[in-house]
Amino acid sequence: MTTTPETHKFQAEVQQVLQLVIHSLYSHKEIFLRELISNASDACDKLRFAAIGNPALSQDDAELRIEISFDKEAHTLSIRDNGIGMSRDEVIENIGTIARSGTRRFLEQLSGDQRKDAQLIGQFGVGFYSAFIVADKITLTTRRAGDAADSGVRWESTGTGEYTLETLESVARGTTVVLHLKDEELEFLQPWRLRELISKYSDHIGFPIRMPKEIGHDETEANEGEEKLALEWDTVNHASALWTRPKSELKDEDYQAFYKHISHDFNDPLAWAHNRVEGNQSYTSLLFVPSKAPMDAMWSGREERKGLKLYIRRVFIMDASEQLLPAYLRFVSGVIDSDDLPLNVSREILQQNKLVAQIKSGASKRVLDLLEKISNDDKDKYQGFWNEFGNVLKEGVAEDFANKDKLAKLLRFASTSSEDKAQTVSLDDYIGRMKPGQEAIYYITADSWLAARNSPQLEALKARGVEVLLLVDRIDEWMIGYLNEYAGKKLKSVAKGDIEIDKLADAGDSEKRKEAEKAAEGLLGKLKTLLADKVRDVRVSHRLTESPSCLVLDEHDMAAHMQRLLKQAGHDVPSQQPILEINPGHPLVQRLETETNEARANDLGLLLLEQAQLAEGGQLDDPAAYVRRVNALLLEGLK
Numbered sequence: 196m197t198t199t200p201e202t203h204k205f206q207a208e209v210q211q212v213l214q215l216v217i218h219s220l221y222s223h224k225e226i227f228l229r230e231l232i233s234n235a236s237d238a239c240d241k242l243r244f245a246a247i248g249n250p251a252l253s254q255d256d257a258e259l260r261i262e263i264s265f266d267k268e269a270h271t272l273s274i275r276d277n278g279i280g281m282s283r284d285e286v287i288e289n290i291g292t293i294a295r296s297g298t299r300r301f302l303e304q305l306s307g308d309q310r311k312d313a314q315l316i317g318q319f320g321v322g323f324y325s326a327f328i329v330a331d332k333i334t335l336t337t338r339r340a341g342d343a344a345d346s347g348v349r350w351e352s353t354g355t356g357e358y359t360l361e362t363l364e365s366v367a368r369g370t371t372v373v374l375h376l377k378d379e380e381l382e383f384l385q386p387w388r389l390r391e392l393i394s395k396y397s398d399h400i401g402f403p404i405r406m407p408k409e410i411g412h413d414e415t416e417a418n419e420g421e422e423k424l425a426l427e428w429d430t431v432n433h434a435s436a437l438w439t440r441p442k443s444e445l446k447d448e449d450y451q452a453f454y455k456h457i458s459h460d461f462n463d464p465l466a467w468a469h470n471r472v473e474g475n476q477s478y479t480s481l482l483f484v485p486s487k488a489p490m491d492a493m494w495s496g497r498e499e500r501k502g503l504k505l506y507i508r509r510v511f512i513m514d515a516s517e518q519l520l521p522a523y524l525r526f527v528s529g530v531i532d533s534d535d536l537p538l539n540v541s542r543e544i545l546q547q548n549k550l551v552a553q554i555k556s557g558a559s560k561r562v563l564d565l566l567e568k569i570s571n572d573d574k575d576k577y578q579g580f581w582n583e584f585g586n587v588l589k590e591g592v593a594e595d596f597a598n599k600d601k602l603a604k605l606l607r608f609a610s611t612s613s614e615d616k617a618q619t620v621s622l623d624d625y626i627g628r629m630k631p632g633q634e635a636i637y638y639i640t641a642d643s644w645l646a647a648r649n650s651p652q653l654e655a656l657k658a659r660g661v662e663v664l665l666l667v668d669r670i671d672e673w674m675i676g677y678l679n680e681y682a683g684k685k686l687k688s689v690a691k692g693d694i695e696i697d698k699l700a701d702a703g704d705s706e707k708r709k710e711a712e713k714a715a716e717g718l719l720g721k722l723k724t725l726l727a728d729k730v731r732d733v734r735v736s737h738r739l740t741e742s743p744s745c746l747v748l749d750e751h752d753m754a755a756h757m758q759r760l761l762k763q764a765g766h767d768v769p770s771q772q773p774i775l776e777i778n779p780g781h782p783l784v785q786r787l788e789t790e791t792n793e794a795r796a797n798d799l800g801l802l803l804l805e806q807a808q809l810a811e812g813g814q815l816d817d818p819a820a821y822v823r824r825v826n827a828l829l830l831e832g833l834k
């Protein structure tokens with residue numbers, strides 16, 4: 196029974212995506228074929244998986260395949276698969292709406308210029324809608340595997356806000372997409388052009404992609420023969436799973452095309468590792484590192500991870516990034532194909548399976564080895580990776596104890612060795628530049644690069660030419676808590692505890708400081724009384740050369756900016772009073788020492804504390820009082 200067509204409206208975002216895709220991807224219009232073949236291949240994968248539990252689903256037409264045909268008279272191009280197909284509800288859900296909420300948020304984030312950028316648009320996967328770049332009408336006919344023969348559905352749209360839906364009788368299992376090509380796109384009716392595109396973009400597809408057999412070289416002859424020979428087909432792709440083929444046979448382009456198929460990324464991958472493991476278990480892994488982080492809002496979350504596919508003996512089982520890779524490697528996509536896991540494996544079983552745990556640690560190691568190789572062979576390429584994914588990789592330092600050293604080697608930091616905030620310095624670079632007598636790797640954490648770079652706490656080290664790493668990303672304070680040591684060297688915050696400057700200084704220096712400490716005893720006593728409820732201690736600083744004062748913490752205290760972040764996020768942070776360090780060589784401190792007017796001395800004392808708070812990016816308890824104090828002193832100077 197055929198019903199009369201019903202008209203439905205597209206979800207508003209669909210219309211937006213459609214317009215965006217058509218306009219921004221016009222110069223890459225041929226990718227529509229790759230996208231439709233990719234969907235057809237996914238549909239065959241899904242059916243093969245469903246048939247493990249229910250072989251009847253595919254029995255009547257068991258050889259899964261994709262067929263591309265055309266009609267030169269009618270100006271139509273058809274892409275047909277005998278995969279899983281869709282029910283009526285699934286058509287509405289998948290083709291009429293944008294299921295992934297990330298896509299909408301992504302669209303909202305794009306600025307006008309970005310909307311014209313094909314690279315960016317490609318990053319969220321253009322999928323089915325790309326067909327409207329070349330077609331002014333699309334007819335999709337489908338029937339879900341296992342559903343009755345008369346429950347087929349026809350979906351049709353000109354891509355302008357509406358589509359029609361119709362129920363059909365006797366539709367074959369799977370999906371046929373018929374493109375009614377625009378007059379200027381008839382090149383896609385040329386068999387040689389289609390074959391060229393299939394081998395360029397879709398050769399790696401694991402199912403046969405077929406086209407009607409051509410007879411003779413004469414085009415007219417071929418056309419006439421088409422009717423009669425409609426059932427004779429040629430397979431035009433390689434038709435075997437790419438990762439099962441020998442590496443020596445595969446070209447870079449093959450890997451690149453395959454990556455785009457599984458990741459839905461428009462850009463080429465940065466690098467990949469293809470390995471066969473034999474031993475107490477056998478599996479093949481093909482792992483890709485992308486060149487760009489996806490723009491999806493989804494990316495910020497660790498929960499929704501996609502892109503690493505589990506196959507078992509060539510059968511696609513499920514997306515299993517979470518089970519097969521740690522969260523900090525969530526940017527990796529690819530395939531793991533196991534010879535040993537049971538086909539009916541569930542997500543729950545994967546979570547506890549010993550073989551899976553081995554695969555996971557093997558895959559993590561492969562990725563880290565690949566990154567190390569890039570960092571050794573091609574610094575610029577590695578820098579590109581770091582800029583995109585460095586902050587994600589840092590999570591591994593805290594989470595992957597077994598690979599901590601490998602990860603530490605891959606870290607890159609900004610440092611006082613350059614006037615630039617780019618994170619380019621490795622711990623090995625740092626160690627190579629350590630000063631004679633220097634035992635620790637010094638770092639500072641702060642809210643911003645400028646605050647770190649100009650922090651008073653690192654003055655004395657700077658004056659001695661000792662490099663300090665500047666850690667300014669939110670995750671850094673947390674990460675560095677897990678990295679106490681690298682290559683036998685302790686990592687030390689310049690804002691905490693004793694920075695052991697004596698080991699770096701010549702003997703004369705430390706003599707002088709001891710004298711200064713003695714001389715300042717009286718002043719320290721006064722300040723301690725004045726600031727008793729605000730600081731834990733007041734002492735002479737080893738860190739300062741230019742500034743009058745700074746705040747420091749004990750070795751195991753939480754950094755001040757971290758305390759602020761946690762407080763802002765609503766956490767109850769036990770308040771830790773800092774230690775005030777003063778620089779007896781500074782004129783302001785000297786002035787305080789000789790000040791006889793008690794009120795003015797108190798003002799100066801409070802200023803030393805307040806300036807130290809401001810310099811490290813903190814807020815004052817009573818900013819108005821600070822302004823009054825400064826003004827009073829300024830006016831006095833002007834008299």
Ligand SMILES: Nc1ncnc2c1ncn2[C@@H]1O[C@H](COP(=O)(O)OP(=O)(O)OP(=O)(O)O)[C@@H](O)[C@H]1O
Nearest residue numbers: 234235238280281289319320321322323324370459
């Ligand atoms: N040939 C097909 N057979 C069965 N289902 C299909 C077919 N083509 C598309 N679909 C369904 O429609 C959905 C949307 O397809 P579309 O190509 O727009 O996006 P996608 O493939 O999910 O992801 P992306 O946008 O990243 O390409 C698919 O996820 C799938 O469920």
